[in-house]
Amino acid sequence: DSGVTQTPKHLITATGQRVTLRCSPRSGDLSVYWYQQSLDQGLQFLIQYYNGEERAKGNILERFSAQQFPDLHSELNLSSLELGDSALYFCASSVGSVNEQFFGPGTRLTVL
Amino acid sequence: EDQVTQSPEALRLQEGESSSLNCSYTVSGLRGLFWYRQDPGKGPEFLFTLYSAGEEKEKERLKATLTKKESFLHITAPKPEDSATYLCAVCPLAQGGSEKLVFGKGTKLTVNP
Secondary structure (H helix, E strand, O other): OOOOOOEEEEEEEEOOOEEEEEOOOOOOOOEEEEEEEEOOEEEEEEEEEOOOEEEEOOOOOOOOOEEEEOOOEEEEEEEEHHHHEEEEEEEEEEEEOOOEEEEEEOOOEEEE | OOOOEEOOOOEEEEEOOOEEEEEEEEOEEEEEEEEEEEEOOOOOOEEEEEEEOOEEEEEEOOEEEEEEEEEEEEOOOOOOHHHHEEEEEEEEEEEHHOOOOOOOOOOOEEEOO
């Protein structure tokens, strides 16, 4: 158990819908990262927050957005969902700087 | 563009048969290199961090090494429970100081009893 929690574990929805994925980092970690893992692309960095502020954006679509709240939990919002958005979404946390990132168990999103 | 390439894509070993996995990288500047283990349907599990060429880290049957262009994960006398996908990732120099990771596609290791 990494100490990072993610909910829900599975999500099945239809094209055009909007969903919210939730992540609670390890106690004491200020940085939260979101990654998408699909079979053909591997793990792709989406976005990073550090202590409530956006620090970096990766290959994140405009239909996707995220935020980190004062209690440091984070949410990833995915809207106007397409079939190609089906993937595993992972949240990771770290204390910051170049330290190991600890990954949550992931949310499997299926868009039908 | 920062890039990580892992080889082989898949590797089958007999229990006790030692081998190495390769991770080659091209980055604007390396802040750190990470090895993770991932079981099917689970989140990646942290194994090692290497920061500079020449550095080595060991944990049980695993040993990670780093040069200026690549890293190796050596597996000595593997057991069936070592079967997993091993992921290599780099943390490149980035504007704004982000610690985002760039991952390779992984090596799927199967150890037969």
